[in-house]
Amino acid sequence: MPAGPLAIVAGAGRFPLEVAEAATANGYHVRLVGIAGSADPEIERFPHVWVKLGELGKLYKQLHAWECQDLVIVGAVTRPHMSEIKFDIGALSSLPDLTRLLKGGDDGVLGGIVSFLEARGYRVHGILDVAPDLAAREGRLGAVPVDASAERLITYGADLLTALAPFDVGQGAVVMDGRAIAVEGIEGTDAMLERVAALRASGRLRVKGRIGVLVKAPKRGQNMKVDLPTIGVRTIEKALEAQLAGIAIAAQGVLIADRASTVRAADEGGLFLYGMPSKARGLDRS
Amino acid sequence: MPAGPLAIVAGAGRFPLEVAEAATANGYHVRLVGIAGSADPEIERFPHVWVKLGELGKLYKQLHAWECQDLVIVGAVTRPHMSEIKFDIGALSSLPDLTRLLKGGDDGVLGGIVSFLEARGYRVHGILDVAPDLAAREGRLGAVPVDASAERLITYGADLLTALAPFDVGQGAVVMDGRAIAVEGIEGTDAMLERVAALRASGRLRVKGRIGVLVKAPKRGQNMKVDLPTIGVRTIEKALEAQLAGIAIAAQGVLIADRASTVRAADEGGLFLYGMPSKARGLDRS
Numbered sequence: 001m002p003a004g005p006l007a008i009v010a011g012a013g014r015f016p017l018e019v020a021e022a023a024t025a026n027g028y029h030v031r032l033v034g035i036a037g038s039a040d041p042e043i044e045r046f047p048h049v050w051v052k053l054g055e056l057g058k059l060y061k062q063l064h065a066w067e068c069q070d071l072v073i074v075g076a077v078t079r080p081h082m083s084e085i086k087f088d089i090g091a092l093s094s095l096p097d098l099t100r101l102l103k104g105g106d107d108g109v110l111g112g113i114v115s116f117l118e119a120r121g122y123r124v125h126g127i128l129d130v131a132p133d134l135a136a137r138e139g140r141l142g143a144v145p146v147d148a149s150a151e152r153l154i155t156y157g158a159d160l161l162t163a164l165a166p167f168d169v170g171q172g173a174v175v176m177d178g179r180a181i182a183v184e185g186i187e188g189t190d191a192m193l194e195r196v197a198a199l200r201a202s203g204r205l206r207v208k209g210r211i212g213v214l215v216k217a218p219k220r221g222q223n224m225k226v227d228l229p230t231i232g233v234r235t236i237e238k239a240l241e242a243q244l245a246g247i248a249i250a251a252q253g254v255l256i257a258d259r260a261s262t263v264r265a266a267d268e269g270g271l272f273l274y275g276m277p278s279k280a281r282g283l284d285r286s
Numbered sequence: 287m288p289a290g291p292l293a294i295v296a297g298a299g300r301f302p303l304e305v306a307e308a309a310t311a312n313g314y315h316v317r318l319v320g321i322a323g324s325a326d327p328e329i330e331r332f333p334h335v336w337v338k339l340g341e342l343g344k345l346y347k348q349l350h351a352w353e354c355q356d357l358v359i360v361g362a363v364t365r366p367h368m369s370e371i372k373f374d375i376g377a378l379s380s381l382p383d384l385t386r387l388l389k390g391g392d393d394g395v396l397g398g399i400v401s402f403l404e405a406r407g408y409r410v411h412g413i414l415d416v417a418p419d420l421a422a423r424e425g426r427l428g429a430v431p432v433d434a435s436a437e438r439l440i441t442y443g444a445d446l447l448t449a450l451a452p453f454d455v456g457q458g459a460v461v462m463d464g465r466a467i468a469v470e471g472i473e474g475t476d477a478m479l480e481r482v483a484a485l486r487a488s489g490r491l492r493v494k495g496r497i498g499v500l501v502k503a504p505k506r507g508q509n510m511k512v513d514l515p516t517i518g519v520r521t522i523e524k525a526l527e528a529q530l531a532g533i534a535i536a537a538q539g540v541l542i543a544d545r546a547s548t549v550r551a552a553d554e555g556g557l558f559l560y561g562m563p564s565k566a567r568g569l570d571r572s
Contacts, residue, residue: 159453160453163449163452163453164446164450164469166449167445167446167449167465167466168464168465168466169465169469173455173471174471178454179454179455179472180453180454180455180471181471181472182471182472182473183450183469183470183471184469185460185467185468185481186465186467186468186485186490186491187468187481187485195471195473195481199472199473204472204473205472
């Protein structure tokens with residue numbers, strides 16, 4: 001628990017608000033930093049500031065005014081083109097670092113932002129540090145039980161993700177009938193689930209009824225401070241459109257956004273939700 | 287070289303015709319078995335018969351009339367529903383085996399067809415056995431050279447495919463900048479390349495110029511008699527639409543359909559074509 005307040009740098013989506021609420025419940029005094037054009041306007045419920053990309057001077061100044069040295073970064077940020085960013089005067093001294101940073105891969109950018117801020121004396125925390133309740137627990141997470149055939153499939157999918165873990169690639173897959181139907185790249189989990197739905201609709205994937213499991217886990221070495229894999233209501237909706245039987249996510253490694261609604265949506269859809277223990281994910285074998 | 291003629295069971299596409307030509311050039315006396323609704327009408331250039339799915343009796347009878355005991359299966363076959371197949375009287379004795387066969391995965395079906403035919407006394411050969419020239423050689427296959435950065439990327443991609451090889455999943459990926467952009471599932475290579483093109487067009491993947499490599503290799507244990515991974519002109523077109531720098535395929539493991547046109551299309555598009563030796567594919571490490 002920091003001495004001063006905790007700044008939550010808020011990208012797109014409702015999730016920054018949930019983290020703010022959970023951290024508040026855990027005793028943190030939160031301040032929201034809304035990325036203009038990305039963050040939900042509702043962040044204004046909390047003490048806040050809006051900054052545009054590049055307004056580092058404004059950010060430093062506000063953090064100083066708040067006497068805040070602790071940050072969490074939450075929500076999706078699309079990698080910007082340098083040309084889209086207007087740097088303010090306070091950002092100029094950091095420009096060489098920033099330029100280098102923005103040229104990296106997606107992971108490079110996010111990891112780079114952490115290093116960049118830490119080099120300037122800030123402490124960057126992971127979402128799980130300030131709001132551990134938001135992570136998946138082990139075992140059954142909703143009302144729908146996991147049957148024995150799904151357990152075997154989860155193990156198969158977990159092994160597949162473990163094999164992919166050393167590579168910089170999206171850590172999700174849809175497995176079915178002892179094979180992988182789809183593997184997630186940078187398109188993301190929702191797009192992968194849409195693909196499975198389309199493969200079924202087109203007859204390219206000919207299976208009947210509710211079948212298959214979405215498995216999802218962090219990459220090995222994934223920067224858990226900025227880039228936690230997350231599922232939410234939309235994931236449930238997409239999994240139902242793909243007519244899957246369930247979703248298995250790495251316990252303590254995948255966040256459930258808007259947990260109550262997400263679990264309710266899974267329950268109502270008859271979809272199982274399961275938190276894979278590390279052992280099932282093969283992590284103790286690596 | 288069989289004593290009698292070689293029957294080529296022709297599914298969709300031009301490739302069965304190429305195999306027929308290459309096998310003929312290699313001294314085989316070929317007979318074409320066109321799967322009605324799938325095979326190219328041009329198979330009629332060769333001695334041939336048309337059979338519908340399920341007309342096993344007709345197939346057995348024709349093979350007997352041709353005094354043919356050697357087969358090659360070429361071309362895509364979509365897994366049929368049992369209800370779409372009309373079995374003829376000659377198929378009835380085989381029906382229990384067929385039912386079991388059609389319930390397997392894609393690999394299961396194809397591998398099952400081979401076992402099914404072999405159990406009935408036929409010899410099923412791989413395309414590479416009768417037309418070895420159709421496989422990719424090692425090294426540069428077209429006019430465009432592979433530069434050093436692409437070599438590193440090819441190794442990265444080959445390692446990724448090696449990691450995926452134990453799983454029943456499409457063995458292709460698009461790698462770029464030290465990361466995997468897309469991994470192939472059952473949607474196939476063309477659809478994966480379309481996805482990369484769409485990710486670029488939408489700005490979700492922000493890279494400039496010709497960059498990235500399609501890597502493609504057989505699965506470990508892939509049934510090389512029926513299910514050889516193949517590239518062709520369409521693969522080149524899709525790779526160009528995705529603005530890739532090149533294509534790396536497993537030497538002796540991936541077929542090049544319509545080689546002259548395929549290599550010409552790659553050369554004209556400035557795309558490199560490279561045959562990965564087994565070592566680069568990490569196969570000697572498994």
